[in-house]
Amino acid sequence: MKITIDRAALLKPLAHVQSVVERRNTIPILANVLLRAADGQLSLTATDMDMDVVEAVACAVDQPGETTVPAHTLYEIVRKLPDGAEVGLTVSSDANRMAIRAGRSNFSLPTLPVEEFPALSGDTLATNFVLSAADAKTLIDRTRFAISTEETRYYLNGIYLHETKAGDMSVLRAVATDGHRLARVQMPLPEGAAGMPAVIVPRKAVQEIRKLIDETDGDVQVGLSENKLRFAFGGTVLTTKLIDGTFPDYERVIPAANDKTLRVTCGDFKKAVDRVATISTEKSRSVKLALDNGTLTLSANSPENGQATEEVDVDYTASAIEIGFNSRYLIDIADQIDDGNKAVFLMADAASPTIVTDEGDDGALYVLMPMRV
Amino acid sequence: MTAWPDRGDTLCRECFTWRDTSTGESDNRCPCCGSHRLVRHPELSHLSIAHLDCDAFYASVEKRDDPALLDKPVIIGGGHRGVVSAACYVARVYGVHSAMPMFKALAACPHAVVIKPNMKKYAAVGAEIREMMRAVTPLVEPLSIDEAFMDLRGTERLHHAPPAETLARLAKRVEDTLGVTVSIGLSYNKFLAKVSSDLDKPRGYHVIGETEAVTFLAQQPVSILWGVGKALRRKLVADGLRTVGDLQGVEERELIRRYGVIGQRLARFSHGRDSRNVETGSAVKSVSNETTFDTDITAIDALRPYLWRLSEEVSGRLKRKGIAGATVTLKLKTKEFRLLSRQQHLGAPTQLADRIYRTADALLAGEVTGRAFRLIGVGVSDLGDASHADPQDLAEPDFEQRRKIETAIDMVRAKLGEAAITKGRGLRAGRMKQSPSDKPRVEDEN
Numbered sequence: 001m002k003i004t005i006d007r008a009a010l011l012k013p014l015a016h017v018q019s020v021v022e023r024r025n026t027i028p029i030l031a032n033v034l035l036r037a038a039d040g041q042l043s044l045t046a047t048d049m050d051m052d053v054v055e056a057v058a059c060a061v062d063q064p065g066e067t068t069v070p071a072h073t074l075y076e077i078v079r080k081l082p083d084g085a086e087v088g089l090t091v092s093s094d095a096n097r098m099a100i101r102a103g104r105s106n107f108s109l110p111t112l113p114v115e116e117f118p119a120l121s122g123d124t125l126a127t128n129f130v131l132s133a134a135d136a137k138t139l140i141d142r143t144r145f146a147i148s149t150e151e152t153r154y155y156l157n158g159i160y161l162h163e164t165k166a167g168d169m170s171v172l173r174a175v176a177t178d179g180h181r182l183a184r185v186q187m188p189l190p191e192g193a194a195g196m197p198a199v200i201v202p203r204k205a206v207q208e209i210r211k212l213i214d215e216t217d218g219d220v221q222v223g224l225s226e227n228k229l230r231f232a233f234g235g236t237v238l239t240t241k242l243i244d245g246t247f248p249d250y251e252r253v254i255p256a257a258n259d260k261t262l263r264v265t266c267g268d269f270k271k272a273v274d275r276v277a278t279i280s281t282e283k284s285r286s287v288k289l290a291l292d293n294g295t296l297t298l299s300a301n302s303p304e305n306g307q308a309t310e311e312v313d314v315d316y317t318a319s320a321i322e323i324g325f326n327s328r329y330l331i332d333i334a335d336q337i338d339d340g341n342k343a344v345f346l347m348a349d350a351a352s353p354t355i356v357t358d359e360g361d362d363g364a365l366y367v368l369m370p371m372r373v
Numbered sequence: 374m375t376a377w378p379d380r381g382d383t384l385c386r387e388c389f390t391w392r393d394t395s396t397g398e399s400d401n402r403c404p405c406c407g408s409h410r411l412v413r414h415p416e417l418s419h420l421s422i423a424h425l426d427c428d429a430f431y432a433s434v435e436k437r438d439d440p441a442l443l444d445k446p447v448i449i450g451g452g453h454r455g456v457v458s459a460a461c462y463v464a465r466v467y468g469v470h471s472a473m474p475m476f477k478a479l480a481a482c483p484h485a486v487v488i489k490p491n492m493k494k495y496a497a498v499g500a501e502i503r504e505m506m507r508a509v510t511p512l513v514e515p516l517s518i519d520e521a522f523m524d525l526r527g528t529e530r531l532h533h534a535p536p537a538e539t540l541a542r543l544a545k546r547v548e549d550t551l552g553v554t555v556s557i558g559l560s561y562n563k564f565l566a567k568v569s570s571d572l573d574k575p576r577g578y579h580v581i582g583e584t585e586a587v588t589f590l591a592q593q594p595v596s597i598l599w600g601v602g603k604a605l606r607r608k609l610v611a612d613g614l615r616t617v618g619d620l621q622g623v624e625e626r627e628l629i630r631r632y633g634v635i636g637q638r639l640a641r642f643s644h645g646r647d648s649r650n651v652e653t654g655s656a657v658k659s660v661s662n663e664t665t666f667d668t669d670i671t672a673i674d675a676l677r678p679y680l681w682r683l684s685e686e687v688s689g690r691l692k693r694k695g696i697a698g699a700t701v702t703l704k705l706k707t708k709e710f711r712l713l714s715r716q717q718h719l720g721a722p723t724q725l726a727d728r729i730y731r732t733a734d735a736l737l738a739g740e741v742t743g744r745a746f747r748l749i750g751v752g753v754s755d756l757g758d759a760s761h762a763d764p765q766d767l768a769e770p771d772f773e774q775r776r777k778i779e780t781a782i783d784m785v786r787a788k789l790g791e792a793a794i795t796k797g798r799g800l801r802a803g804r805m806k807q808s809p810s811d812k813p814r815v816e817d818e819n
Contacts, residue, residue, distance in 0.1 A: 148720075148768065150717065150718075150719070150720065151717065151735075152717045152731075152732050152735030152736060153735070153768065154735075156768050177767050177768045178720060178767075178768065179720050179721075179766040179767050179768040179769070180720050180721070180767065181767065182767045182768075248768050248769060248770060249770050250767070250768075250770075252770035253765075253767045253768075253770050284761075351764075351765075352765070353765065353767065367767055369764055369765060369767060371761070371764075372760060372761055372764075
């Protein structure tokens with residue numbers, strides 16, 4: 001293999017694929033990136049065995065071929081090369097080394113055989129549909145903060161993506177929960193998604209997908225099977241295995257009879273919670289919401305840190321209630337609602353789940369467990 | 374530190390008479406009652422931090438309840454696969470000591486009387502002793518069922534006696550009313566009090582004062598310092614620091630540079646300085662239980678019944694104490710004695726057997742890889758009061774129902790006894806022992 005490529009053109013796909021590679025690897029080949037040069041293109045592949053990212057970029061191919069080299073080392077080298085540099089990649093005749101040349105810099109990296117590189121992508125997936133990048137971002141952003149990190153409940157360590165009915169309409173729904181809060185977002189079912197399997201997309205894949213689609217405005221091709229999910233756009237393809245588990249029957253924990261309604265301008269609410277929470281103890285992060293006749297009084301109390309209260313004007317006409325929440329969880333949810341929009345809280349009592357919705361967006365719904373304060 | 378007048382340097386532990394022998398008089402008997410059991414130290418009437426340690430506690434309780442055992446070597450421990458929980462002083466003559474594997478103990482002392490531990494009984498006696506300690510001072514810090522630190526500063530007026538005498542009276546009271554003996558270490562801080570109680574056992578009373586602490590410590594091996602285990606000792610010895618005296622010769626700054634945070638402790642303890650208070654609140658850091666199997670177990674379905682029983686036991690103790698914990702730890706020991714410990718932090722503290730079991734079971738699933746285990750244990754730590762425990766769980770729609778079932782079972786048991794009602798998955802632990810060929814059944818999910 002022998003190619004020449006502009007430093008910037010190489011750096012971008014390299015940055016994408018190297019972030020998939022785990023920093024500490026017991027299997028040497030997993031620390032490497034697979035480079036394939038043919039037909040005026042260089043394709044780069046990295047994997048952690050659970051997912052892989054393949055990205056292709058145009059380059060001058062003098063001699064087609066393939067090899068694998070340490071991903072982080074190659075990335076660091078290319079990153080540090082001067083802007084505008086022409087980078088030459090050449091695999092030695094015995095295939096044991098790859099030389100990197102740019103200006104007066106020379107590097108030689110050890111290679112590992114291509115045959116050892118695990119293949120994940122390739123096969124065709126049964127369900128295929130198209131999402132706009134904006135919709136894909138919405139599905140992820142509105143739910144990912146609620147993904148659990150509790151490893152013993154591994155089936156919560158991702159976003160549950162499935163097809164369901166909302167009234168008469170078929171919708172694509174994303175749900176995540178860690179037991180304390182639950183986030184549910186839905187949108188009309190894209191064409192081609194009908195009959196899709198219900199899947200749990202692991203957290204790491206969610207994060208990588210989110211990073212990648214940040215750089216695109218176009219459409220995203222989604223492929224899906226019982227145990228794999230593929231996101232493709234531009235020259236990038238991410239394929240991930242799915243979490244093999246059963247997501248809980250979340251509909252049963254969404255209360256239907258909460259009758260105390262609070263409407264508050266989200267930005268004002270969020271800033272007030274943030275201020276009052278300065279006093280909350282590091283351990284509980286709790287704030288108390290006292291609601292009575294058009295006024296919300298936020299308060300926090302801690303024997304060590306002192307005491308704080310703040311009043312906020314709200315729409316509230318139900319009977320007075322005092323209810324406590326983890327301030328971080330409140331802010332996580334408020335972050336999903338535009339500052340100018342009204343956040344709507346539906347409460348029952350100080351011990352039962354509370355529903356939060358965005359008045360300007362009927363696709364998203366959040367459930368939050370109160371804390372005893 | 375105390376304004377209390379000096380009573381002398383010698384106290385009789387039988388009749389509590391004080392004497393001053395510093396002027397040269399040095400009779401080894403009490404002139405009042407003729408007892409040999411004297412405690413003598415120039416600072417005796419001024420020291421007030423004590424460590425009280427029961428002597429071969431479990432064995433002593435058993436001997437008390439069965440006088441026929443008095444002159445026999447008694448070992449408290451489970452089956453031949455277990456370890457020695459306690460050995461009486463007769464058994465210790467044969468080289469038996471606690472934490473020794475049972476088969477080794479029995480090889481050393483084949484005619485020993487082995488008694489299965491009756492923890493409920495020991496706990497009851499331990500609680501009585503603790504009550505007696507608390508009657509003397511509110512500042513009691515239990516370290517385990519049978520030992521505790523006591524801070525007796527400011528108790529002179531209340532008891533009309535210096536702490537040394539109050540402690541001697543306490544030791545005698547425990548012995549007279551409960552029939553078990555204790556050893557007392559008296560000093561001016563916790564570290565030295567604990568060292569001290571170990572130096573005169575059983576039925577002992579040892580004092581370390583400020584005047585001799587540094588010279589006494591200088592001759593001791595570094596392992597006497599609290600916090601110096603096998604690994605650190607090896608490191609210190611490799612660095613040429615074999616005795617506490619060697620440590621005394623190194624600057625605190627240098628020790629911190631070399632050994633980190635522990636370096637500071639090494640420096641301070643080696644000079645007999647320990648500023649830790651006797652803390653009453655920090656008694657329980659974790660609640661756990663474990664069991665060693667009669668024969669090694671490989672299959673997860675055979676391990677689960679034990680795990681369930683242990684989870685129930687731990688949960689029971691949490692509930693009785695009104696506490697809950699947010700971290701569940703699974704402990705396993707392989708056939709080759711390798712100890713594995715796996716932890717899961719929970720979003721909210723729990724005291725429910727169901728949640729402890731499910732969490733530990735998920736951890737267990739990751740460790741059962743065909744290897745054989747000889748021990749399983751489960752623990753709950755990160756403890757706090759139970760008022761925030763076990764809120765509704767949005768990820769488990771059935772959780773509320775399971776919590777209610779467990780509460781109902783607890784109520785039945787409180788009325789009718791432990792055995793009145795139980796879950797199927799626990800029964801198999803007992804049955805498996807008798808019929809190890811029994812095929813594992815599908816787990817009951819509720």
